Amino acid sequence: METKPVQFKxxxxxxxxxxxxxxxxxxxxxxAHGLYEIRGMGAKRxxxxxxxxxxxxxxxxxxxxxxxxxxxxxxxxxxxxFAKKPIELDIPITIAGMSFGALSANVKESxxxxxxxxxxxxxxxxxxxxxxxxRSSKILVYQCLPSRYGFNPDDVRKxxxxxxxxxxGAKPGGGGMLLGQKVNPRVAKMRTLPEGVDQRSACRxxxxxxxxxxxxxxxELREITDWEKPIYVKVGATRTFNxxxxxxxxxxxxxxxxxxxxxxxxxxTCFIEHIGIPxxxxxxxxxxxxxxxxxxxxxxxxVSGGIRTGADVAKALAMGADAVAIGQxxxxxxxxxxxxxxxxxxxxxxxxxxxxxxxxxxxxxxCHTGKCPVGVTTQDATLEQRLTPAVGAKHLKNxxxxxxxxxxxxxxACGKQNVHHLEPEDxxxxxxxxxxxxxxxxxxxxxxxxQGF
Amino acid sequence: MERLxxxxxxxxxxxxxxxLHNDAKDGKARHVTVLNPDGAHNIAVGLDCPVEVExxxxxxxxxxGMNKAASVTITGSAxxxxxxxxxxxxxxxxxxASNGAGASAHGGLLVIDGDAGLxxxxxxxxxxxxxxxxxxxxxAFMAQAGRMVICGDAGDALGDSLYxxxxxxxxxxxxxxxxxQYEPMTDEDIAAVASLLDQAxxxxxxxxxxxxxSKRSLYHxxxxxxxxx
Numbered sequence: 001m002e003t004k005p006v007q008f009k010x011x012x013x014x015x016x017x018x019x020x021x022x023x024x025x026x027x028x029x030x031x032a033h034g035l036y037e038i039r040g041m042g043a044k045r046x047x048x049x050x051x052x053x054x055x056x057x058x059x060x061x062x063x064x065x066x067x068x069x070x071x072x073x074x075x076x077x078x079x080x081x082f083a084k085k086p087i088e089l090d091i092p093i094t095i096a097g098m099s100f101g102a103l104s105a106n107v108k109e110s111x112x113x114x115x116x117x118x119x120x121x122x123x124x125x126x127x128x129x130x131x132x133x134x135r136s137s138k139i140l141v142y143q144c145l146p147s148r149y150g151f152n153p154d155d156v157r158k159x160x161x162x163x164x165x166x167x168x169g170a171k172p173g174g175g176g177m178l179l180g181q182k183v184n185p186r187v188a189k190m191r192t193l194p195e196g197v198d199q200r201s202a203c204r205x206x207x208x209x210x211x212x213x214x215x216x217x218x219x220e221l222r223e224i225t226d227w228e229k230p231i232y233v234k235v236g237a238t239r240t241f242n243x244x245x246x247x248x249x250x251x252x253x254x255x256x257x258x259x260x261x262x263x264x265x266x267x268x269t270c271f272i273e274h275i276g277i278p279x280x281x282x283x284x285x286x287x288x289x290x291x292x293x294x295x296x297x298x299x300x301x302x303v304s305g306g307i308r309t310g311a312d313v314a315k316a317l318a319m320g321a322d323a324v325a326i327g328q329x330x331x332x333x334x335x336x337x338x339x340x341x342x343x344x345x346x347x348x349x350x351x352x353x354x355x356x357x358x359x360x361x362x363x364x365x366x367c368h369t370g371k372c373p374v375g376v377t378t379q380d381a382t383l384e385q386r387l388t389p390a391v392g393a394k395h396l397k398n399x400x401x402x403x404x405x406x407x408x409x410x411x412x413a414c415g416k417q418n419v420h421h422l423e424p425e426d427x428x429x430x431x432x433x434x435x436x437x438x439x440x441x442x443x444x445x446x447x448x449x450x451q452g453f
Numbered sequence: 454m455e456r457l458x459x460x461x462x463x464x465x466x467x468x469x470x471x472x473l474h475n476d477a478k479d480g481k482a483r484h485v486t487v488l489n490p491d492g493a494h495n496i497a498v499g500l501d502c503p504v505e506v507e508x509x510x511x512x513x514x515x516x517x518g519m520n521k522a523a524s525v526t527i528t529g530s531a532x533x534x535x536x537x538x539x540x541x542x543x544x545x546x547x548x549x550a551s552n553g554a555g556a557s558a559h560g561g562l563l564v565i566d567g568d569a570g571l572x573x574x575x576x577x578x579x580x581x582x583x584x585x586x587x588x589x590x591x592x593a594f595m596a597q598a599g600r601m602v603i604c605g606d607a608g609d610a611l612g613d614s615l616y617x618x619x620x621x622x623x624x625x626x627x628x629x630x631x632x633x634q635y636e637p638m639t640d641e642d643i644a645a646v647a648s649l650l651d652q653a654x655x656x657x658x659x660x661x662x663x664x665x666x667s668k669r670s671l672y673h674x675x676x677x678x679x680x681x682x
Contacts, residue, residue, distance in 0.1 A: 035674055148538060148576055148578070152538070153499050153501065153521055154521075157499075180673060192597045192598050194616065194672065202576065202595055206553055206556035206572065206576040207537045207575075208514075216515065217514075217515070217534075219494060220498050223466070223467065223470045223495045224470075224498050224499030224518070226467075
C-alpha cells in the first residue's frame with residue numbers, strides 16, 4: 001500500500017481559496033446547465049451590517065428612562081410633504097412589498113391581518129392588489145412597478161399610498177422574475193400572461209425614463225388621486241446619495257431605500273450577491289442626501305434590506321430612518337425555513353419536502369420553485385394550505401410586537417421618550433468598515449474613517 | 454349642465470381633474486371642452502365615467518392617462534405616455550403622439566391620426582391601438598395582449614419580446630424584434646383590422662396589412678435544463 005509521508009497529509013488536501021468547493025460546484029453547474037442560477041432570498045455573503053454597531057446606553061452623562069414604566073412613543077407619520085392624507089402608523093416597522101404570485105394569497109392575507117392589528121402598513125408587489133390583502137390591510141401601499149402587471153386606476157384609488165418602484169436591493173437594475181411553475185391560472189390572469197410562462201418583468205418603466213419624467217409621472221398619480229395619497233419612491237441601494245436626491249427632486253413624499261441584503265422571490269444569484277451596496281452604507285448616504293437638501297423630516301425615509309431584530313430597527317432609526325420595512329424576517333416569522341408546518345391543529349414534519357428540493361431547513365432559498373415546504377412562497381393548491389391566514393397572522397403579530405418592545409427598550413436605555421429621538425450620536429461601530437459606512441466612530445475612539453482624525 | 458368649458462389659461466389643472474373625477478361622475482357635465490392646454494401635463498387623467506373631453510390644442514405627458522370609460526379627444530398632438538394604462542373608453546389624438554403612447558393599456562381604444570414616437574404600445578395588456586401614420590422603434594415591446602394596427606411604417610425592433618398581443622402593419626418594417634415573426638393573415642385577422650379601422654375612422658384596405666405575433670420561443674428558459682452527461 002502506497003502511503004505519503006505524514007507531513008504532506010494536510011498540504012495534499014489544501015483547499016484553494018479562489019477555487020474552493022463552492023466555486024468548483026458553481027463552475028460545474030454552469031457547465032451542465034448553460035444557465036445562471038436563479039434563487040430566492042437575499043445576499044448570503046458576510047457583509048458589514050447593523051450587528052457591527054452598538055448603542056451607548058445612558059450612564060452618568062445621559063439619563064435613562066424606566067424600561068417598563070415610562071412612556072416611549074413609536075407613532076410614525078409618513079408622507080407629510082404633499083399628500084392631503086399622510087400615513088399614520090402606530091409603530092415604525094412596516095411590511096415590505098412582496099407580490100401575490102411570489103407569495104400565496106393566504107400569506108398576503110396573514111400580512112394584512114397582523115399589520116392591521118399592530119397599526120402598521122403592508123405593501124402590494126409585482127402582480128397587483130388582491131381583494132384579500134385590501135380587505136385585511138387597514139393601511140395598504142400600492143406599488144407601481146415597471147411591469148405594471150395588474151396595475152389599474154381602481155386599485156390606485158383604493159390604496160392608502162402609492163410606491164413607485166425604481167429598483168430593489170436584491171437586484172438594482174433588474175426586473176422581476178417569476179418562474180413558470182408559479183404562474184398558475186389566477187396569477188396569469190392578474191398579470192395578463194399565458195399560464196406557466198417564465199415571466200421576466202421589465203426593468204424600466206414603460207412611460208418614463210429619467211428623474212425629470214418621473215416628476216411628471218408622480219404628478220399624474222397625484223392628479224389621479226386628487227393629491228390625497230402619499231407617493232413613495234423605492235430605490236435599490238447603489239448610488240444612494242444621488243438617487244435619493246433625485247427622488248426628492250422628482251417629488252417623492254417618502255423615499256424607500258432597499259439595501260443589498262433585501263430579499264427576492266427569484267433572481268439571478270450573480271445579481272443578489274454582486275450588485276448593490278449593504279444597507280448600512282445606504283442608510284448613511286440616504287440621510288446625508290436628505291440633510292444636504294434640508295429635507296430631513298420633510299421627506300421621510302424608509303429603510304429595508306436585512307432588518308431582522310428590534311436592535312436593527314433601533315439602529316436604522318438612530319442613523320436617521322423614519323421607519324423600516326421587513327420582508328424576509330416576516331417570512332421567517334410565518335414559518336420560512338422551519339422544520340415543520342402547522343395544519344389542522346398539529347405540527348407536521350416538512351423535512352422530506354426540503355430534501356426533495358435538494359436542501360434542508362435553515363438553508364432553503366427555493367422560493368423560485370414555488371414548492372415552499374411550509375406553504376409561504378407557493379401557488380400550489382396543496383402546499384398553500386400549509387399556512388392559514390389566522391396562524392400566520394398570529395406569528396407575525398408576535399414577531400412585530402417583539403421587535404417593537406426591543407426598539408422601545410433600547411430607546412429608553414438611551415434616554416429617549418420617542419424612538420424617533422434616537423440619533424447617530426447614540427451609536428458606535430465595532431469594525432472599521434462599519435464605522436466608515438455608517439459614519440459613526442469606531443468604539444472607544446473618535447475616529448470615523450473617511451472623515452479625518 | 455350638458456356642456457362645460459375649462460380654460461387652462463385661467464383655471465388650474467387640478468380644478469379640471471377634480472371636476473372630472475367628481476362632478477362629471479355625478480352627471481354634472483357630459484361634454485367638457487378644455488381650452489389653452491398649451492402642452493400641460495396630466496390633462497384628464499384617471500377619468501372614471503363616460504364623459505366626453507375635448508382638449509383643443511396640444512397636450513403634454515400622460516393625457517388621458519389611466520382612462521376608464523371616458524372619451525378624450527386631443528385636437529393637436531400629445532406628449533409622452535398618452536392614454537397610458539387605459540382600462541376602457543377611447544382616446545383620440547388628431548395630431549402626432551410622442552413616446553410610449555398607450556403604454557400598458559389594459560383596454561379601450563387609442564387612435565393616433567398622425568405618427569407615434571418610440572415604444573408605442575409598450576407592455577400593452579389588452580388595449581387596442583390604431584396609428585394612422587408610422588411608429589418609432591421598439592413599439593409593442595413586451596406587449597402582452599391586445600392589438601395594434603399601424604397604417605404607416607414601423608421602426609426597428611417591432612414587437613420585441615412579444616407575448617400574446619398581435620400587430621398589423623401596412624407599410625414597411627425596419628426590423629422585427631426578438632421573438633416576433635410574420636404570420637399569415639386569416640379571415641379573422643382581416644375582420645379585426647377592418648373593425649379597428651372602422652372604429653378609428655380610417656380608410657385602408659384591411660387585406661393590405663401584415664400580421665406579426667410572437668414565436669413564443671422566449672416563453673421558457675432556452676437552456677438545457679436538468680441535462681445529465
